[in-house]
Amino acid sequence: MTFVNNTNSCAHCGLPVSNAFSDHQINSGKTNAVTTNNLRFSETLHTQANTQTRTELFCCTGCEAVWHMLHQCGLEGYYKLQQDNGFLPNRPQIKGSLLYLDHADFQQRHVQQLGNGRLRAELRLDGLKCGACLWLLESLPRLQQGLLSARVDLGRSVIALEWLATETTLSAIATRIASLGYEVRPIGTLASRSEWRRQDREWLVHIAVAGAISGNVMAIAFALYGAQFSWMDDSTRQFLQWTSVALATVAVFWPGKLFLTNAFNAIRARSPHMDLPIALALLAGLLGGVAMTAANRPGVYFESVSMLVFLLLVGRFVQFRQQRSARHDLELICALVPQTARRVMNNNLKSIDTATETRPKSKTESIEEIPTEALRPGDIVEISAGESACADGTLVNSAANFDMQLLTGESRPVMVQCGETIFAGVRLLEQHPVRVLVTTSGVDTRAAAIARMVENAAGERPRVVEFANRIAGWFLLAVIIVTTITGCAWWFIDPTRALSIVIAMLVVTCPCALGLATPLTMVAALGKAARIGILIRGGDVFERLARSGTIILDKTGTVTEGSMRVLRECGESTDLNFAAALEARSTHPIAKAIAQHYQLGAIVTDVHETIGGGISGIVNGREVKVGNQKFSSIHDDISNAVVIAHGHDMIREGFSPVFVTIDHVTCAVIGVGDPLRSDALELVHNLANRGWNMWMASGDVTEIALNIGCQLKIPNQQVWGACTPERKVEIVAACRASHHVGPIVMIGDGVNDLPAMAAADVGIAVRQGARVTLEHADVALTGGGLGQVVSLLDGARRTMKTIHVNFAISLAYNIVGGALAATGVINPLIAAVLMPLSGLTVTAVALRMPRFEIQNAATIIQSHTKKTNSSAARSTTPIAAKNSLAINTSPIKVHA
Amino acid sequence: MILIYIAIPVALFIAAAAVLAFMWAAHNDQYEDLNTPAIRMLLDDAPLIHTKSDCQKSK
Structure with missing residues (x-):
C-alpha cells in the first residue's frame, strides 16, 4: 500500500469520512475484502485485498468502487502519483481558526x-x-x-x-x-476590487470601440481602393471619406486618448516617451486625411490610424493586467502573517514586569481569538507551538527558538531571549506556547513593510520599452511622410498615376505584419515555455533576458535544498541511533534532520529539552544528551577531545555540530547543514559559460554563505551573507549602479527575496519556494531543478531573435514593397494581394521559431544523467562527507 | 449609388448596436470569468436550490 492514509480520510479521494460511515465499516468488521463482496468484484481482487492488513476507510461506496477497480487493474500507482505530485486532493487543512x-x-x-x-x-x-x-x-x-x-x-x-x-x-x-x-x-478589499473591475471594463470598452471602428474603416477603405479600378462618382467617394473621418476621429480621441494624454504629459515633462511618436502618427494620419478629404482629394490613412489604435490597445491591456496582478500586496501580507491572533485577556497589562513573571496561569486569564487586524500595541498574544507570530513584539515569558527563514532566509533556527523583539511571520519552533507583547501590528509590521517594498521596487524597476512600441509610431510616421512626398513627386511627374501609386504604397505598408510580429512570437514562446513548466508572467521578460548580465542567487532553498540534513558524522551507529531516537521528540529542524537520518526505535523516557541547548533523556536505559557544545559541557562531562576537534572542523566547514553524550561520555558528533542542490554547480557553470556574472546574496551568516560560494566557484567579493530583505534590494541597486551592462536577474525562493526580485530586472522563483513567491515572481520554475534557468535564458534569447527576424521580414517587405509601389511597378491590386502575405509569413515564423522544448529536453537529460552518475555534480558534499566519515570513524572506535 | 447613403448608416448603426451590446455585457460581468462557465455547463446535476439562487443573482 503506497498510500499513506490520514486517520479519518477516504482512501480514494482523501475526503474526511463521516464517523457514522467509518464506524459502520469498522464495527461490522468489514475489511476491504468483505465490503467488495457486496460490489461483486472478481476473486483475484479479494485475495489481493486480503493481503492488506489495515482497514481502508471510504467516504462513499463510489470511492470504494473506484479504489477497488484501480487496484484490480494494477493501477494503484495512481495514489502514489497523486502524492508525489502534491495534489492529493484532500488533506483537510484547517490552519488555525477562521x-x-x-x-x-x-x-x-x-x-x-x-x-x-x-x-x-x-x-x-x-x-x-x-x-x-x-x-x-x-x-x-x-x-x-x-x-x-x-x-x-x-x-x-x-x-x-x-x-x-x-x-x-x-x-x-x-x-x-x-x-x-x-x-x-x-x-483584496471591496473597494480595491470594484476599482479593478471598473478599470477592466473601461479597457474592454475601449478595445471594443477601437476594434469596431477599425473594422468598419477598413471595409470602407477597401471600397475606396476598389474605386481605383472602376469608376466611383465624386459624391460617393466624398461620402465614404467623410464617414471614415468621423469614425477615425472617434477612434483617436476616445480609445486613443490614452496615447494622446501620455504624449502630452511627456511634452510637458520634457522627457521622451514611447507614446510620443505614436500620438504624432495618429494625429498626422488623422489631420492629413481630413485635409485630403476637405480638398476633395483621395488618399487617406484612416484604416492605418484606427488599426494602430486597436492593436496597440490590446497589447497595452495585456501588459496592464500582468502588472496589476503582480502588485497585490494585501494577499502577500495575508500569506505571511496569520489572520487570527490569540489574545490573552484580563491580564494585568499595565506593566510588562507583571507579564514577564512566569507564574502559572491565574484564573482571571482567558484567551480570545481575534482577527490580527484588531490587535493593538500593548496587547499580549500567545503563539502556539509551530505557529507564526501575528505581530511584531517582544517576547515576554520565555526564550524560544524561531524559524526566521521568511524574513531573513536564514536556514538555522534563531534563539530569541526574553525581552527581545520578534517579527510577524516568524515561526515558533518550540513545543510550548510563548507570549508576545505586541508593539506593532497590521500595516506597520516588518512583514507589511516587506510587502510594500515589493510593490515599490516593482514600480521603480526601469521599464523596458518594447521593441514593437519603439518602432510602431516612428514607422507609421515615416510611412505617412514618405507617401506624401512620393505623392507630391508623382503629381508633378504624372498626375494621372499619382493617386494609384499613393494607394498602392499605403496598402503595401499596412503595419499589420509589424503589429503582429511581437505579440504572436511572444504568445507562442510563452506557451512553449509553460508546457515545460516555466511560467512567465509577461512577454517583456524575454526582452529583459535577451542579453547576458548579472545573476544574483539566493542561497537557502535556491542553490541549497533549504532544509537541514546530516552531512557529516563521527561515532558508532548505535550511539547515533540513540541520539536520533531522542531527537525524534523535538520539533527543532536540526533534531528533525537527525531523526530522519538514522534508525529510530529505541525506547525513550524522561525527555527534557533545554531551549537553545539540546535535549536529554533516557534511551534504552542509558542517559543520553544531544545538543550543542555548550549544552554538552555544562554538565562537566568527560569530554572527548577527538570528538570536539571534529566538531570544530564541522564549524569551519559551515555545518552545525551536534554532540552526543551517552552516560557522561561525549562519544559522537553529527554535522548538520543545508546541502547544495545537485544541479547547482552545473547551473553556475553553464551560466558563467553564457557570459553571466554570478553574485550571491544570502540571509545566512557570512561564513556559510562564503563556504557555499566557494563550492560554487563564485568569487568571495561577489558573495554577501547576513542579508536582510532590504539589504538584498540594496545589492540589486549597487549592482545596477556598478555594472550597467545587461539585465540583473534575481533567483530566489522565499518571501525574503521578493523585494530584491521585484527590484531586479527579472525575478525568478524556483519551485521549492513559498507559493506567494511563485505568484509574485516574473518567472516561476515549476519543473524540477535549476536546469530550467538555462532553458529559460536560452529560450528568451531565441525568442528575441525570432522577434527581430520577424521585424526584419516585415520591415524588408514594407521597404521593398513600398519602393516598388513608389516607382509604380506594382498597382494597388497586387499590393492588396501582397499585404496578407507578409502577415502570413510573420505568423508562420512566430509559431515555428521560438523553441523551448528541445533545449530543455537536452538540459533535463543532461542533468538527469549527471544526477544518476550522481556525485559527479555534487562531489563537494556527499563524497567529501563519506570520506570524512571514513576517516572519522576509525579513531572513534578506539575511544568507544 | 444612392443605396450607399442608406447602406453605410445602417451598417454603422448595426456596428454601434454591437458595441453597445458589448458594453452591456462588459458591465454585467460577462467578461469577468472566461474559463469556468465552459466547465460549469458540463456539470449536469446542479441542485435545484443552486440554480434558483443563480437566477436571482444574475440580475
Missing part, C-alpha cells in the same frame, strides 16, 4: 450587503484544479444551511459566496470549504 472572517473589521471591508439579509463575499482558494473542484464547491449550498450560492472562478481561484446572515456565518462556510481541503484566504 473566526476572523466574522469580525466586524473584516466584514466591513470584504463583505457586501445585498439587502434582505443576504451577504456576498469573495474568497481566494488554494487547491482549485479542475471541473471536479468546481462541481464540489458549487454543490456546497446543498451541504451548508443558509448558503445561497457558491460560484467558482477557476481562472482567478476565487469563490463568490452568497449567504443569509440570519442562518449562517462566513466563517462556518469557510470552515466547511477548508474541511474539503481547500485553503481559504481573503482577497
Whole structure:
C-alpha cells in the first residue's frame, strides 16, 4: 500500500469520512475484502485485498468502487502519483481558526450587503484544479444551511459566496470549504476590487470601440481602393471619406486618448516617451486625411490610424493586467502573517514586569481569538507551538527558538531571549506556547513593510520599452511622410498615376505584419515555455533576458535544498541511533534532520529539552544528551577531545555540530547543514559559460554563505551573507549602479527575496519556494531543478531573435514593397494581394521559431544523467562527507 | 449609388448596436470569468436550490 492514509480520510479521494460511515465499516468488521463482496468484484481482487492488513476507510461506496477497480487493474500507482505530485486532493487543512472572517473589521471591508439579509463575499482558494473542484464547491449550498450560492472562478481561484446572515456565518462556510481541503484566504478589499473591475471594463470598452471602428474603416477603405479600378462618382467617394473621418476621429480621441494624454504629459515633462511618436502618427494620419478629404482629394490613412489604435490597445491591456496582478500586496501580507491572533485577556497589562513573571496561569486569564487586524500595541498574544507570530513584539515569558527563514532566509533556527523583539511571520519552533507583547501590528509590521517594498521596487524597476512600441509610431510616421512626398513627386511627374501609386504604397505598408510580429512570437514562446513548466508572467521578460548580465542567487532553498540534513558524522551507529531516537521528540529542524537520518526505535523516557541547548533523556536505559557544545559541557562531562576537534572542523566547514553524550561520555558528533542542490554547480557553470556574472546574496551568516560560494566557484567579493530583505534590494541597486551592462536577474525562493526580485530586472522563483513567491515572481520554475534557468535564458534569447527576424521580414517587405509601389511597378491590386502575405509569413515564423522544448529536453537529460552518475555534480558534499566519515570513524572506535 | 447613403448608416448603426451590446455585457460581468462557465455547463446535476439562487443573482 503506497498510500499513506490520514486517520479519518477516504482512501480514494482523501475526503474526511463521516464517523457514522467509518464506524459502520469498522464495527461490522468489514475489511476491504468483505465490503467488495457486496460490489461483486472478481476473486483475484479479494485475495489481493486480503493481503492488506489495515482497514481502508471510504467516504462513499463510489470511492470504494473506484479504489477497488484501480487496484484490480494494477493501477494503484495512481495514489502514489497523486502524492508525489502534491495534489492529493484532500488533506483537510484547517490552519488555525477562521473566526476572523466574522469580525466586524473584516466584514466591513470584504463583505457586501445585498439587502434582505443576504451577504456576498469573495474568497481566494488554494487547491482549485479542475471541473471536479468546481462541481464540489458549487454543490456546497446543498451541504451548508443558509448558503445561497457558491460560484467558482477557476481562472482567478476565487469563490463568490452568497449567504443569509440570519442562518449562517462566513466563517462556518469557510470552515466547511477548508474541511474539503481547500485553503481559504481573503482577497483584496471591496473597494480595491470594484476599482479593478471598473478599470477592466473601461479597457474592454475601449478595445471594443477601437476594434469596431477599425473594422468598419477598413471595409470602407477597401471600397475606396476598389474605386481605383472602376469608376466611383465624386459624391460617393466624398461620402465614404467623410464617414471614415468621423469614425477615425472617434477612434483617436476616445480609445486613443490614452496615447494622446501620455504624449502630452511627456511634452510637458520634457522627457521622451514611447507614446510620443505614436500620438504624432495618429494625429498626422488623422489631420492629413481630413485635409485630403476637405480638398476633395483621395488618399487617406484612416484604416492605418484606427488599426494602430486597436492593436496597440490590446497589447497595452495585456501588459496592464500582468502588472496589476503582480502588485497585490494585501494577499502577500495575508500569506505571511496569520489572520487570527490569540489574545490573552484580563491580564494585568499595565506593566510588562507583571507579564514577564512566569507564574502559572491565574484564573482571571482567558484567551480570545481575534482577527490580527484588531490587535493593538500593548496587547499580549500567545503563539502556539509551530505557529507564526501575528505581530511584531517582544517576547515576554520565555526564550524560544524561531524559524526566521521568511524574513531573513536564514536556514538555522534563531534563539530569541526574553525581552527581545520578534517579527510577524516568524515561526515558533518550540513545543510550548510563548507570549508576545505586541508593539506593532497590521500595516506597520516588518512583514507589511516587506510587502510594500515589493510593490515599490516593482514600480521603480526601469521599464523596458518594447521593441514593437519603439518602432510602431516612428514607422507609421515615416510611412505617412514618405507617401506624401512620393505623392507630391508623382503629381508633378504624372498626375494621372499619382493617386494609384499613393494607394498602392499605403496598402503595401499596412503595419499589420509589424503589429503582429511581437505579440504572436511572444504568445507562442510563452506557451512553449509553460508546457515545460516555466511560467512567465509577461512577454517583456524575454526582452529583459535577451542579453547576458548579472545573476544574483539566493542561497537557502535556491542553490541549497533549504532544509537541514546530516552531512557529516563521527561515532558508532548505535550511539547515533540513540541520539536520533531522542531527537525524534523535538520539533527543532536540526533534531528533525537527525531523526530522519538514522534508525529510530529505541525506547525513550524522561525527555527534557533545554531551549537553545539540546535535549536529554533516557534511551534504552542509558542517559543520553544531544545538543550543542555548550549544552554538552555544562554538565562537566568527560569530554572527548577527538570528538570536539571534529566538531570544530564541522564549524569551519559551515555545518552545525551536534554532540552526543551517552552516560557522561561525549562519544559522537553529527554535522548538520543545508546541502547544495545537485544541479547547482552545473547551473553556475553553464551560466558563467553564457557570459553571466554570478553574485550571491544570502540571509545566512557570512561564513556559510562564503563556504557555499566557494563550492560554487563564485568569487568571495561577489558573495554577501547576513542579508536582510532590504539589504538584498540594496545589492540589486549597487549592482545596477556598478555594472550597467545587461539585465540583473534575481533567483530566489522565499518571501525574503521578493523585494530584491521585484527590484531586479527579472525575478525568478524556483519551485521549492513559498507559493506567494511563485505568484509574485516574473518567472516561476515549476519543473524540477535549476536546469530550467538555462532553458529559460536560452529560450528568451531565441525568442528575441525570432522577434527581430520577424521585424526584419516585415520591415524588408514594407521597404521593398513600398519602393516598388513608389516607382509604380506594382498597382494597388497586387499590393492588396501582397499585404496578407507578409502577415502570413510573420505568423508562420512566430509559431515555428521560438523553441523551448528541445533545449530543455537536452538540459533535463543532461542533468538527469549527471544526477544518476550522481556525485559527479555534487562531489563537494556527499563524497567529501563519506570520506570524512571514513576517516572519522576509525579513531572513534578506539575511544568507544 | 444612392443605396450607399442608406447602406453605410445602417451598417454603422448595426456596428454601434454591437458595441453597445458589448458594453452591456462588459458591465454585467460577462467578461469577468472566461474559463469556468465552459466547465460549469458540463456539470449536469446542479441542485435545484443552486440554480434558483443563480437566477436571482444574475440580475
